[in-house]
Amino acid sequence: MQNLSIHDLPGGDGFRDVTKIFLDAARDMEPGELLMREGFTLQDAMSAFEIGEPRLDSGMARDEDRRPPFDLYTPLLPQEICWIMDRAFSLEMLWQAGNTLAHTVFTCLYTLVFADLQPDDLAYVPKTDSLRPPELITIVLRAFLCGLLKCCDLSWRELCKGHVQDTEDWQSEKGDTSLLEGLSVQNVILGMDNAASWLIRSKKVPEPWVAALIARLNLRKALIQAFDTNVFKSSSDFLDLLNIARNHIKTVRTHPSPEPEAESPARLGFDPYIARKLNSTVPIRVIDVPPVAETWAAIETMLDGWEEMRLLSLTANVTTWEIAGNLRTWLPTPPLQIPFIRSSTQSVFYDGLLVLNRYNPAWVIDRFFFETLGVGFQSIIHFVEQHSPKGWPLPWADIQRGHFKLMTEYIRAQWYNPPRRRRFFMKSLADLHVYHTRLIGITSSLQDLPNTEIVKHLPAAALHWRLSAIREVVLSGFQMELYTSEEKPFAYWYASQIIEAHLSCMDGVLPALPPDSNADREMRFQHALLTALQAMVVPMFALSIPLMSFAWRQMHANFLRRYKWAFGPGYEISVIPVVARPDFDNFTTVCGRMLQDKTFSPSESFGLAQSILTRLIESRAVGGYAGLWTEERLQFIRNLRDASERLQSGVPSSMAEVPSSFDVGLLKWDPEVHPWFPVLDSEGAERRRNVHRRNLKAEPVGA
Known part of the structure; x- marks a missing residue:
């Protein structure tokens, strides 16, 4: 091999030591200080790996980071x-x-x-x-x-x-x-x-x-x-x-x-x-x-x-799985489990082959309809085929395949991290609407069924599921602190519209449910809970209206970005109108009416919610599928009642006091206290009362 000298290397040997130039330039800089020129970009920062910037170069060891050598066999006490x-x-x-x-x-x-x-x-x-x-x-x-x-x-x-x-x-x-x-x-x-x-x-x-x-x-x-x-x-x-x-x-x-x-x-x-x-x-x-x-x-x-995963492995009720997953999100204690436990819980429910290690896909569909309507899926198929015109196409295969995929992913999503869980619910809403549409198509072939015939309400099972998911998407935005102050009034108003549609759905189904069945008890509990929740979100909408700037054009642009999931692809393949779709124009109209409605009492509305929730707690009527999670569901209701009690004592008794006598700035949203509803700043409220007393004393007699 030919020997190379320094003269043979590329660039020659005419190098000069420029270290002193850099030392002189950096004489006035403190150790660790970084000087960045205007327009410094991420690409510039990444290039620092090549020049040995210790804060960016993982391989560079500073003098203070040096340590004595590690001896594996050093004796220890x-x-x-x-x-x-x-x-x-x-x-x-x-x-x-x-x-x-x-x-x-x-x-x-x-x-x-x-x-x-x-x-x-x-x-x-x-x-x-x-x-x-x-x-x-x-x-x-x-x-x-x-x-x-x-x-x-x-x-x-x-x-x-x-x-x-x-x-x-x-x-x-x-x-x-x-x-x-x-x-x-x-x-x-x-x-x-x-x-x-x-x-x-x-x-x-x-x-x-x-x-x-x-x-x-x-x-x-x-x-x-x-x-x-x-x-x-x-x-x-x-x-x-x-x-x-x-x-x-x-x-x-x-x-x-x-x-x-x-x-x-x-x-x-x-x-x-x-x-x-x-x-x-x-x-x-x-x-x-x-x-x-x-x-x-x-x-x-x-x-x-x-231990909770073990209890769930013994639980053959899909609704109980849903309840347990929701409570893990809604309650601050116990805290969100580590990823390993959340992944293992999902594996326990469905391992890619069997549900709960022993049930085939048909079991999930049968349990869903049995737990929601009180009748199994095979009974539904038998009834529909007997009462439908001969030759009427019934897409049972598509329904079963789509339902199983939706249900297993929905239950698993209860153990996603909160942002991922919320995104999943958003993405599933279009598929749930299509599923609802297919069930409407099946029941449309059934003629002259009485309202007490449960199969007539088959689409309500899918709608009940979908409206629950929409409500969670909207309310979880408060828990995750996603909404700006200007967005909160619409979120509360939209939650009230979702709950109203949900209550209407339940009102149609309840008379047809088998009396005293678990499905009946669960839906009656849900009806009472949603009634109380509606009595809380409506006054919160009314009280938070002053948070808005009333710049409708900008607010509409923000609305389209926040609720784009409600208008995405997937809805156009259905001719059935979407239930509880967000409506910004209707919201602006209702805002005006609410501000002019001097008879509406936010305090009385919170009092109604408190009364309903107290009755639920005292009767322990927390549904037919809470099971081993009954105490935790009761704790969730207690937290909701406490939130309504706190707000009732501090909000105006009529809308006539808003915004002149009620400072909306006293409302503080803290997910550690409650995931959906604010608390009143007690110190701020006391200051406001003191100012009000001083003003009254300063007024002349007869003023």
Whole structure:
């Protein structure tokens, strides 16, 4: 090979050192300061990867980030091992919450060199300190980390099914690092059992720390068994496993791990910047590890989610599944479950082949009509075919196929994240309208049926379903804080129109339902609840009218953007008018009438809602399909009643006081207090009353 000299390289050798030029130019800048020219773009920022800007370049290590080398076999005290385990639990829950492995679990350096951590290497480990036996690392910590990685692997497999969104709900990137995919769960559990046995037999660890370490190993063992268990195989065994895990958490809490000293080698086992050494595509992000008490609470919440999933696996009522999913969204406690639990719950309902691991698609359709109308689908088919003219085309196949797809996706969507759930409902509305249209086409062949014949109300089942979805789309906008102040009056007014259409739909169906059936009780509860809800949204519409600018053209443009889902493609294939479509022109007319209606009393309307909700609570008549979620449904009604009570005591008794005597600025929307309705700013209200009293005192007598 020919030898090349510097003169043979492209560009020659006429280089000049320009370092001093840049140093002189940056003399007045502070360390870390970034000077950006006008028009600085994302492309310019990305090009900084090439020039080593530490805030953008994941691979660049600053001097202050440098740390002593990590020695895998550095002996550790038992309490330091406990601290590492606790921190690993915290990192695992941070990953479960939606962060990347590179920023959470893999910041524990022991997980990256797990293959080098072998018990056979004990002969090469110096035994210089009886307080720090090397087996604590090669046997105990290794078994624990093995369980940690396997739990992540089992979670990763469930999350990859696509029920939740990668990069939105969770992060699938592994950084080319092993999660022990090829190791069986049985071998992992055997390793933890051996580690616990060594702690008991060896007598090398002081007694208090033996119990602490075994408790953490047992908690990890219970978690990996829960991750690996099919809830349908043995529901009682699964419940026992969850209870065992809860007991281990109690034990762990009674044996807390102390914070290591600043110079402790245990701290070197964690590097928040390790992502720069992994095959990772995301920039460095240092995540604060929460206190360990929050970690135990997060694990307990996950166990509660598993238990609810177990109860749902035993629930063969589609309506109960819907109720449970809604309550998870409407109630602030318990909080939204981690993506793994939400994905697993969807898998329990439908695994792509069977519903609830034992029912075929026809079962879902039959349950829907039975739970809504009190009659099974096969009975409906038999009745329609007997009473329809011969030769009349009946699209049963299309109806069954479309209904099954809609229903399974609808139930699954209850366990999406809130924005994704809302978007799904929006997209499903056109399909639900087409489904409603097909049912109208079937019943149109039936002549002279009395109103008490339930099959006559077949389309009402689809309409009942669709109107529930529209109402959730509109009200969830408040919970997600999507609406501007100017949009809130229309949202409340439109919610009242949806509820009015829904109540009318129920009024037609109720006389035909089998008396005292679950379908009858459920619909009567829904009717009472919607009546109370309407008595709350109407005064909220009236009170929030002053929030509008009355710039109708701009408001109409905003309306078209916000409610474009109601006018999208899919509706044009149906000749049946859409029920409860948003109407901006009607809204503007009603606004004028409401402002002039001095007899309407917002306070009395909230009082009516409070009365209805109180009767529901006292009678415990919360529907026929609430089942094990009865208490939570009652709590939802109590929250709604409390919201109506708060508003009743602070809003005007008539529209004559709006806006002259009522400050609409006192209304504060806080989803933490209630997802749909505001609270009154008590301090602002008190100030307003004081000003009003001073004004009255200042008025001359006889004025």
